[in-house]
Amino acid sequence: MTSPRGMTRREAVAVSVAALGGAAVMTAGLPTAAAAAPRTTSPAGRPWQGEDRSAARRADALLAAMTFEEQVLLVTAVDPAEYAPLAHLGIPAMTRVDASDGLRGDTGVTAFPAPNALAATFDTDLAERYGDAIGTEARAKGWNVLLGPTLDIERNPRYGRQAESYGEDPLVGGAIGAAVTRGFQKNDVIAQVKHFTVYNQEEGRNSLDVVVSERALREVYYPAFEHTVRDGGALSVMGSYPKVNGVYACQDAHIIDALKNDLGLKGYLGTDYYPSADRVEAIKAGVDSAALMPDMPKDAFTDGRIPKERTRDAARRILYALFASGAYDNPLPDTPADVVTNAAHQELARTTGEGATVLLKNDAGLLPLSRKKTVAVIGPAGKDAVTGIEGSSYVDPGDFTTALEAVTAKAGAARVLFSQGSLGDVALTTIPGDVFTTPDGVPGLHAEFFAGEDLSGTPLATTTTANIDFRGGNPVGGLPSKWSARWTGRITPPATGLVRFSTLLSGAARIVVDGVTLLDESRFLWDSFFGPKESAIGGVTQLTGGRAVDITVEYSTRDAGWNGPSMRLGWQPRSLIPAAVAAAEKADVAVVFVNNYTGEGFDRDDLSLPGDQNQLIQAVAAANPDTVVVLNTSGPVLMPWLGKVKSVLQAWYQGAATGTGIANILYGDAEPGGRLPVTFPADEHQGPSVYTGGKADDANGTITYDEGIHVGYKWYDKHRAKPLFPFGHGLSYTSFSHDRLRVTSHGRGDQAAEVAVDVRNTGRRTGSDVVQVYVGHLPTKVDTPARTLAGFAKVTLEPGQRRRLTVTVTRRTLSYWDESRNTWVTPTGKVPVYVGRSVTDVEYAGTITVH
Ligand code: BGC
Numbered sequence: 001m002t003s004p005r006g007m008t009r010r011e012a013v014a015v016s017v018a019a020l021g022g023a024a025v026m027t028a029g030l031p032t033a034a035a036a037a038p039r040t041t042s043p044a045g046r047p048w049q050g051e052d053r054s055a056a057r058r059a060d061a062l063l064a065a066m067t068f069e070e071q072v073l074l075v076t077a078v079d080p081a082e083y084a085p086l087a088h089l090g091i092p093a094m095t096r097v098d099a100s101d102g103l104r105g106d107t108g109v110t111a112f113p114a115p116n117a118l119a120a121t122f123d124t125d126l127a128e129r130y131g132d133a134i135g136t137e138a139r140a141k142g143w144n145v146l147l148g149p150t151l152d153i154e155r156n157p158r159y160g161r162q163a164e165s166y167g168e169d170p171l172v173g174g175a176i177g178a179a180v181t182r183g184f185q186k187n188d189v190i191a192q193v194k195h196f197t198v199y200n201q202e203e204g205r206n207s208l209d210v211v212v213s214e215r216a217l218r219e220v221y222y223p224a225f226e227h228t229v230r231d232g233g234a235l236s237v238m239g240s241y242p243k244v245n246g247v248y249a250c251q252d253a254h255i256i257d258a259l260k261n262d263l264g265l266k267g268y269l270g271t272d273y274y275p276s277a278d279r280v281e282a283i284k285a286g287v288d289s290a291a292l293m294p295d296m297p298k299d300a301f302t303d304g305r306i307p308k309e310r311t312r313d314a315a316r317r318i319l320y321a322l323f324a325s326g327a328y329d330n331p332l333p334d335t336p337a338d339v340v341t342n343a344a345h346q347e348l349a350r351t352t353g354e355g356a357t358v359l360l361k362n363d364a365g366l367l368p369l370s371r372k373k374t375v376a377v378i379g380p381a382g383k384d385a386v387t388g389i390e391g392s393s394y395v396d397p398g399d400f401t402t403a404l405e406a407v408t409a410k411a412g413a414a415r416v417l418f419s420q421g422s423l424g425d426v427a428l429t430t431i432p433g434d435v436f437t438t439p440d441g442v443p444g445l446h447a448e449f450f451a452g453e454d455l456s457g458t459p460l461a462t463t464t465t466a467n468i469d470f471r472g473g474n475p476v477g478g479l480p481s482k483w484s485a486r487w488t489g490r491i492t493p494p495a496t497g498l499v500r501f502s503t504l505l506s507g508a509a510r511i512v513v514d515g516v517t518l519l520d521e522s523r524f525l526w527d528s529f530f531g532p533k534e535s536a537i538g539g540v541t542q543l544t545g546g547r548a549v550d551i552t553v554e555y556s557t558r559d560a561g562w563n564g565p566s567m568r569l570g571w572q573p574r575s576l577i578p579a580a581v582a583a584a585e586k587a588d589v590a591v592v593f594v595n596n597y598t599g600e601g602f603d604r605d606d607l608s609l610p611g612d613q614n615q616l617i618q619a620v621a622a623a624n625p626d627t628v629v630v631l632n633t634s635g636p637v638l639m640p641w642l643g644k645v646k647s648v649l650q651a652w653y654q655g656a657a658t659g660t661g662i663a664n665i666l667y668g669d670a671e672p673g674g675r676l677p678v679t680f681p682a683d684e685h686q687g688p689s690v691y692t693g694g695k696a697d698d699a700n701g702t703i704t705y706d707e708g709i710h711v712g713y714k715w716y717d718k719h720r721a722k723p724l725f726p727f728g729h730g731l732s733y734t735s736f737s738h739d740r741l742r743v744t745s746h747g748r749g750d751q752a753a754e755v756a757v758d759v760r761n762t763g764r765r766t767g768s769d770v771v772q773v774y775v776g777h778l779p780t781k782v783d784t785p786a787r788t789l790a791g792f793a794k795v796t797l798e799p800g801q802r803r804r805l806t807v808t809v810t811r812r813t814l815s816y817w818d819e820s821r822n823t824w825v826t827p828t829g830k831v832p833v834y835v836g837r838s839v840t841d842v843e844y845a846g847t848i849t850v851h
Contacts, residue, residue, distance in 0.1 A: 040329075048323075049090065055324035056266075062089060062323075063316045068308065071315035072301045075283070076290045091319075092144065092327060096192075096291065099134050099184070100148035100164055101388065101655065102395035104530060108339035109137050111397035111655030112349050114389055115150060115176075116635060117356035119166035120652065120674035120730075122770040122794050124179040130352055131183020133345045139187045142336035144327040147192050147238065149180040150393070151224040152199045154635070154678050155711055156690045158604045160202040163389045163634040163653055167677025168712030168727065170220055171789050171813075174227025181232030188326030193228050195240035195272055196259060197221045197249055201690050202603045204699035206276045208691060209243040211704040217244075217255070218817035218824075219709045226263040235267035235321035239287060241275055248277035256286035267321035268314065273392075276698070280305050288314035341398070346656055353654040353661030355673035355768070359731040360648040360680075366626055367647045368668025368733060369589060374415045376583040377404050378620060379593035379613070379630075380424035386632050387658050390531030391600025397656045403593060403630070406663030417587050421580030421620070424632075425597040425610040427536035428502040428570030431491070433466030435573075437548065438489045445487040445553075449476060453508075453556040455484045468503075468553055468569040475565075483565075484556040490548040497545075497575040500612050502538030506566035508556040514549035516541045524561030524696045525601040533597055536570070537605060540612045559695045577612065577619050584624040591666065592617050595632040602695070607638045607684055617641045630662060636680040639724060650674065668733060673768045673794075675730035675838070679713050682724040687715055710785065713839045717786040728772050728789075728838035734763030734799065736837075738771070743833050743846035753809040753848040755790075757835050761797035768796040772836055773807040775814065775848065779829030784816055787839050809833070814850050826850060 042050030048062035063071070070086060077083050080093035098104035101112045110133060112118070118127055131149070138146055150165040151173050166173040177193060184191040198210040198221050212221070228234045237259060239250035249255060250271045259265050268288035271277065279293050280300045284307070290296040300306050322328040359367065369375065380386075381403040388394050408416045438446040444466050448459035460483075461476055468475075468487055475485075491513065493499050501518050503509055508522035518539030525535075543549060557565050584590040594613040598604055608614065621627040621644040628647040631637060635652075642648070649672065651662050664670035681687055688711060691703035710718040713727035740758045755773045771794075774787040791807035815826040828850050836842030 051329060055320050058323045059316050059319035062319050063312060065089065066315070068311070071311055072298065074318055075288065075311060075314045076296050076298060078291055078294045090328065091322065092331065094145050094291065095143045095332070096145040096147055097138060097141070097143040098148060098392040099138055099143075099146035100150045100393040102134055103137055103141060103143070104393055104395055106141050107396055107398070108337070108341060109141070109395060110341040110345040110349055111388055111395035113353045113356055113655050113657055114163040114653040115165055116154070116163045116167055116677060117652035117654060117674070118180070118352060119172055119176050119677035120358055121352060121355035122172070122675050122792050123355055123673075124175050126352060126355060127176045127179035128183040129348055131180035132186050133183070133348055135184040135187030135189055137340040137345070138189055140333065140337040140340045142332050143189065144332055145190045145192055145236070146184050147194060148393070149177050149191070149228070150194050151177045151228060152195060153221055153224070153711060155200040155705070156687050157607060157636040157678060157681065158690055159200055160598050160603045161389065161391065161600055162678070163598065164393050166224070168679065169677065169789050170223035171791070172677050173224030174231075177224050177228040178232030181228050181234045185233055185235065185325055188330040190235045190267070190321045190325045190327055191232070192236035192238050192270055193225060193234045194238035196225055196237050196269070197240055197255060198244055198705070199240035199242055202601055203691055203695045204693065204701040205241045207243070207698050207700045209246055209702040211245055211702060213705070213708055214819050215817045216705055216708050220711050222258065222263060225259065230264050235325050237265055237269050239269055239271045239275065241272050248275065248282075250275045250277035250287055251281040251285045253285040260286065266317070267324065268317035283314065284310060288317045349655055350657040350661045353657030354664055354670035356652055356654070357661065357665045357672045358650040358674035358676055358729070359672035359733075360650055360725055360729070361642070361646070362731050363646040366589070367628060367666065369666050371411050371667060373411070373588035374417065374586070375407065375411055376417045376419060376580070376587035376590040376624070377407055377593070378419050378421040378580045378583065378590060379616065380422065380595055380632070381418070381593040384424060384426070385593065385658050386425070386595045386597050386653055387655050388531070388653050389599045389634070390533070390535065390597060391529060394530040394532070394599065395655060397658065400656045401659040403659040403662050406659040407591070407666065410663055410667045417583040419580040419583035420576045421592065422576060422594065422611060422613050422616045423572060424595045424613065425536075427504050427534040427568070428500060428538070428572045430469050431467050431569055431571045435492050435494075436467070436489050436551070437492070438464055445489040447485060447487045449479055450484045451480050453482050453484050453558040455486055455554060455556070468567055471566040471568065472564040482557050484554065487553045489551060491551045492548040493543045493545055493573045495545040495574045497542070498540050498577060498612055498615055499543045499575070500538065500540045500572040502536040502570045502611070504534050504536050504566065504568040504570075506563040507560040508558045509567060510554040511539070511569070512552045513541050514543065521605050522559035522695050523602050524559050525563060529601065531597075531599055535597055535602060538611065540615065561696050575612065577616050580616060581619050581623045584620045584627070587624065589626040589628065590620050590624045591628045591630060592620050593630045593632055596634055596637065598634040603690065607636060607681065609633075609637050614640055618644065621645045628666070635678055636724070638681075638683065642724070650676070668765070671733050671765065671767045672730065675728050675770045676725060677727070679716060679723045679727045680725040682722060686721050686723065713787065714785040726838045726840040728770070728836070729841070730770070732767045732769070734761055734765040734767035736760065736767075736769040736797070737762050738835060738843065740804070741835055741843065741845040743848055745849040747851045750811050751808050752811045752814055752850060753833070754806050755809060755833055755835060755845060756804055756806045757845070758802055758804050759795055759797065760802040761799050764799050766796065766798045768794055770794045770837070771805050771807065772838065773809065774834045774836070774839060774842060775809065776832035776834065778814060778816060778827045778831055779850070780816070780827035782816055787834065788813060789839070790833070809848060814848065
């Protein structure tokens with residue numbers, strides 16, 4: 001199906017859920033842009049219209065004035081036009097847009113650095129401005145419900161959507177999430193924070209059963225939501241796709257009850273887009289809005305399946321959110337603006353990118369670079385950089401300045417040698433038929449097709465094909481719905497060197513070239529939705545030009561998703577690495593840009609840089625000892641070359657800031673302000689394991705979170721494992737001292753203690769320090785983490801400048817969830833406190849005495 005805008009089926013439906021503008025109003029509780037405007041009082045007979053009443057009272061009054069049919073409509077309306085019968089009550093159409101890092105699907109907007117980059121800034125003021133800017137753009141574009149921020153915990157860095165939320169730590173997630181939410185909701189819009197809960201990987205996401213303890217839910221997966229609801233004022237939450245202990249999250253009364261009663265959601269619960277949950281059970285369990293469940297059976301509201309009181313509660317919660325946000329009182333513009341980005345927002349994106357960039361390593365102070373040095377810029381440093389996350393949070397960056405352009409502007413064209421080196425994480429061009437020969441010696445590949453998915457039995461059909469390239473359907477007629485195929489023959493590369501193979505894939509594939517297995521994987525999706533690129537997988541091998549080698553390719557419909565069977569085999573037969581090495585040899589310093597492209601619909605198969613990028617770095621570093629690597633990645637990658645390069649920058653996905661911010665860091669016009677919001681593993685096996693069963697949406701798999709509460713750095717402490725880089729790590733261009741550490745216990749209140757420290761910039765450049773306060777084991781026999789982040793504070797200081805910072809430790813941080821009593825318990829006694837620059841670089845500061 002193609003929509004009017006020529007989109008895929010999924011895009012078309014998503015947009016029908018979230019188009020056009022509406023009308024509206026405002027107030028209560030939250031700071032809003034319109035808060036200073038004169039407040040209206042209730043006109044006679046319409047008591048809900050007076051802004052002088054609380055949102056709760058207004059919601060009650062309006063609910064009482066609505067017919068039951070109108071209440072059902074409010075709960076079930078999907079498209080903006082459906083709200084028309086509610087207009088006489090002043091209820092605006094609710095228009096929804098994904099907004100975790102900008103407005104997905106709109107043009108003329110600001111593409112902000114990815115949310116995990118924002119988390120890396122450890123800067124809540126900045127996060128609020130980031131949210132405010134997105135909220136402002138949303139309102140001007142005609143949206144009053146923002147789907148975001150995303151608060152999913154990064155349980156394992158293979159998570160395809162890891163860049164979309166705030167890392168592995170609930171406290172960081174909650175602090176940044178609350179700040180972004182406050183920023184959003186300053187603009188008379190509703191923030192719908194997502195996804196509640198345990199949505200921590202893509203594989204099998206629509207049906208995955210997550211077996212997780214109540215304690216882990218309370219201590220790891222709920223706190224960011226609670227913080228964002230209570231401190232950020234979030235007025236809506238989106239339920240997640242997976243099952244939690246056997247029940248779909250969107251129909252699980254137990255977790256929904258916790259969300260509303262324990263975590264404090266006064267607004268409404270929606271669902272993720274087209275969840276597998278039973279619609280009627282979902283509403284009965286406490287879902288309040290069916291806006292993203294377009295096929296809701298409406299008669300369930302009147303035939304007794306859904307209690308009337310439940311419908312009224314759902315409608316009331318939506319009304320509450322409309323009043324409390326200001327969306328009711330402040331109509332959206334009649335005509336959405338074309339261009340809503342502006343210089344200030346672009347500048348904010350750049351500042352965020354700079355503040356997010358983490359200096360992982362900097363031997364011999366190679367960075368910042370001198371403008372006088374010749375620099376070889378290598379890798380995808382142009383428009384081919386990855387600017388954002390594929391899927392629901394992809395935002396069009398517009399015409400951004402590339403890293404190559406920005407470096408050239410600083411160093412001068414005469415000092416910059418560009419060499420592509422690697423194409424980065426891309427789909428390669430289809431292999432032409434004339435390089436294949438069948439085992440019988442004719443051009444092409446010998447193909448055998450089998451009934452069933454495991455290549456067994458007698459082939460149903462055999463043929464010769466020029467290449468492997470089929471999409472959304474079978475490559476030959478007469479195949480059953482489940483089939484498999486094998487192509488065999490020989491391939492003759494045109495040149496000697498590293499040859500790169502890749503495939504776009506919906507299904508499972510194995511590729512063996514010259515006896516080397518380059519790929520043995522499955523994917524349910526190839527054409528990343530909303531993102532600009534296709535998502536390929538593959539491998540590399542060394543071949544000799546003109547020498548034919550065996551090639552075997554196998555395909556199975558196993559794991560093919562709604563795209564249908566698809567596979568396109570591509571290659572890059574001539575390596576770009578030798579030219580890059582030559583450039584590196586000529587230059588004073590080599591800066592190698594590398595990337596991966598990730599997002600929604602697939603997890604990473606491993607933590608290696610895709611394609612030939614590790615080989616590129618290794619070859620360049622061998623040619624030039626002064627090599628800098630810039631990681632334009634979604635998160636952690638393994639770094640087999642780490643000991644060979646002098647400097648490494650973690651640059652994440654930076655949206656519109658992609659080139660300018662990075663160049664500013666490279667040349668010291670900005671300082672690398674970021675610290676890691678995630679642990680970087682040293683190998684594939686560190687950290688909690690992920691589900692790797694069937695990958696299709698409906699795989700019906702199970703994953704047990706047997707690490708319990710020990711997620712992120714807590715897993716490393718528990719297993720005494722040494723990561724590649726610890727949580728909180730990030731070097732600076734200057735240096736800092738921490739003195740006069742002091743812990744003050746307060747006894748019984750919510751604010752259990754204060755930790756104070758003097759921070760002094762002891763170096764010669766202005767820079768920022770992120771002071772991190774951790775608490776140790778709690779005074780109990782119950783298993784508690786060796787370190788728990790209790791708070792953080794970021795400060796920018798000039799050379800020699802000193803500032804005393806104070807971090808508050810809450811009583812909750814000193815508590816654990818007791819499953820037998822179903823409550824929080826705060827053990828009394830002494831808790832050690834540490835202050836430092838990462839979870840492993842800490843100094844003992846004293847103890848908190850808990851009464
Ligand atoms: C994603 C959500 C998103 C929704 C609407 C879903 O596939 O999981 O994050 O808000 O689509 O686009």
